[in-house]
Amino acid sequence: MRKPIVIFFLILPLLGLSIFAQHQVETRFRFSLPLIVEVKPSSFIHFWGSLLGFRRLSSDLAWIRLLQYYGTLEREEEHVHHLGHCERGEYSELLPRCQEVVRLDPYFHYAYLFGGGCLAFNHERYEEAIQLLQEGIRNDPKFWKFRLYIAAIVYTRTKEYDKVLPLLEEATRYRDCPEVVKVFLASIYKAKREYDKAIAIWENILATSRNESLRSMAESRLKEMGVLR
Amino acid sequence: MKKIIPIIEYTLKENIRHKIFYTLLLFALVIMASSLIFSMLSPEEETRVILDIGLGAIEIFAFLSAIFAAAGLVLGEIENKSISLILARPVRRYEYIWGRYSGILSISLCNILIMSLGLLFLLFVKGWEFQFRFLLAIGFIFLKVVIISALAILISLISTSAISSISITFFLWVVGHVTDHLKYLNYVLLQKGVKITIFLKAIYYLLPNFQYLNLKDYIGNPNPLTGATILWQVAYSLVYASIATWLSVLVFSRKEF
Numbered sequence: 001m002r003k004p005i006v007i008f009f010l011i012l013p014l015l016g017l018s019i020f021a022q023h024q025v026e027t028r029f030r031f032s033l034p035l036i037v038e039v040k041p042s043s044f045i046h047f048w049g050s051l052l053g054f055r056r057l058s059s060d061l062a063w064i065r066l067l068q069y070y071g072t073l074e075r076e077e078e079h080v081h082h083l084g085h086c087e088r089g090e091y092s093e094l095l096p097r098c099q100e101v102v103r104l105d106p107y108f109h110y111a112y113l114f115g116g117g118c119l120a121f122n123h124e125r126y127e128e129a130i131q132l133l134q135e136g137i138r139n140d141p142k143f144w145k146f147r148l149y150i151a152a153i154v155y156t157r158t159k160e161y162d163k164v165l166p167l168l169e170e171a172t173r174y175r176d177c178p179e180v181v182k183v184f185l186a187s188i189y190k191a192k193r194e195y196d197k198a199i200a201i202w203e204n205i206l207a208t209s210r211n212e213s214l215r216s217m218a219e220s221r222l223k224e225m226g227v228l229r
Numbered sequence: 230m231k232k233i234i235p236i237i238e239y240t241l242k243e244n245i246r247h248k249i250f251y252t253l254l255l256f257a258l259v260i261m262a263s264s265l266i267f268s269m270l271s272p273e274e275e276t277r278v279i280l281d282i283g284l285g286a287i288e289i290f291a292f293l294s295a296i297f298a299a300a301g302l303v304l305g306e307i308e309n310k311s312i313s314l315i316l317a318r319p320v321r322r323y324e325y326i327w328g329r330y331s332g333i334l335s336i337s338l339c340n341i342l343i344m345s346l347g348l349l350f351l352l353f354v355k356g357w358e359f360q361f362r363f364l365l366a367i368g369f370i371f372l373k374v375v376i377i378s379a380l381a382i383l384i385s386l387i388s389t390s391a392i393s394s395i396s397i398t399f400f401l402w403v404v405g406h407v408t409d410h411l412k413y414l415n416y417v418l419l420q421k422g423v424k425i426t427i428f429l430k431a432i433y434y435l436l437p438n439f440q441y442l443n444l445k446d447y448i449g450n451p452n453p454l455t456g457a458t459i460l461w462q463v464a465y466s467l468v469y470a471s472i473a474t475w476l477s478v479l480v481f482s483r484k485e486f
Contacts, residue, residue, distance in 0.1 A: 028455065056281045064267065
């Protein structure tokens with residue numbers, strides 16, 4: 001009889017200590033993720049993944065679904081990108097899908113840059129691109145590349161390509177620069193008849209890209225410019 | 230203390246001989262290897278996908294091996310009456326529980342280390358840049374296992390079958406990850422005029438809170454994690470696990486064999 005009482009009186013202060021420790025963690029833990037009601041997950045897997053502590057993994061699955069969605073042709077004709085005119089599909093769900101990815105993991109920087117770049121430079125949906133990048137700034141104000149991309153998008157919208165060039169050149173110096181930005185920069189160089197710079201970018205994409213369709217696009221551009229046979 | 234060490238060794242050997250241990254470990258390594266296929270779907274973020282799938286696999290399989298060990302070992306010995314042989318020796322009940330618990334933690338730690346080495350190998354092959362937060366994420370996965378193993382032993386002593394023990398422990402695992410949403414629930418209920426704040430707070434503090442130990446979801450977060458925060462998180466895990474283990478000792482001491 002004595003032993004259980006001793007154990008019971010050992011457990012009580014431990015319980016108090018546990019509550020105190022949890023309160024200390026709560027006040028010091030500066031990391032927070034959007035609640036499930038804010039994320040609005042589109043699938044059962046994302047919902048349960050988020051609840052069970054697999055937010056980043058759910059974000060990765062949403063990201064792969066986004067890439068599959070964006071990588072699937074909406075129309076039969078080949079993707080062609082010209083400066084100021086795009087003949088790709090509509091991809092109306094591009095922004096909501098990007099938002100789901102970044103709400104599951106607000107620090108998935110590449111998703112913001114990729115989504116913003118595709119919306120702005122491939123589809124001329126500048127407002128949506130800026131909306132996505134501004135959400136990135138709210139979640140991670142220290143990541144300065146969001147502001148760089150917004151500036152490039154604003155100048156692209158107002159067709160001030162001379163101001164766009166230095167911003168995009170800076171963006172392409174970084175390893176995490178989405179290839180859509182490099183493609184857009186190459187198109188600007190070609191439109192301004194700076195063929196050497198355009199060729200350098202396409203050669204870089206051909207040598208480094210892990211995306212097969214982009215590599216074949218780079219190869220065909222280089223053949224058009226007479227660099228490859 | 231000296232009597233606990235042979236129990237730990239015995240628990241380790243028993244688990245290592247168990248087929249479930251190898252099956253789960255093999256499955257974890259297979260899933261990590263299969264992450265290479267998933268990562269091909271996202272060429273620009275390959276290492277991120279491998280890292281996240283790998284950490285997820287480590288957590289799931291560490292959790293499964295811990296609850297199967299906890300539910301199977303103690304309950305199994307009670308059911309086949311071999312516990313009487315152990316307690317016939319001069320082994321105190323609290324020594325038995327703590328020895329079993331420490332043995333389960335040792336085997337979980339071995340599991341986690343083997344899986345982490347496998348994941349690190351895959352990541353380095355893919356050119357990943359090492360982040361210290363990876364080690365913290367692995368450490369915090371182990372802290373989750375520390376808590377859930379203690380709870381699993383307690384549940385296995387209270388419940389009547391291994392299946393119910395595993396189910397209840399799994400339920401606690403799920404609930405432990407959503408305790409953070411209790412604050413939002415309280416906010417919504419208050420807006421509708423329902424005041425059960427004290428009740429929800431009681432549940433919040435009594436249930437394990439795994440969200441603060443879920444560092445694998447915050448690997449990309451640029452905010453620093455201070456030493457004081459880490460210490461309090463470790464303290465919380467150890468104290469909570471101690472409470473569950475001492476409760477197990479209390480329950481076990483009242484059982485007759």
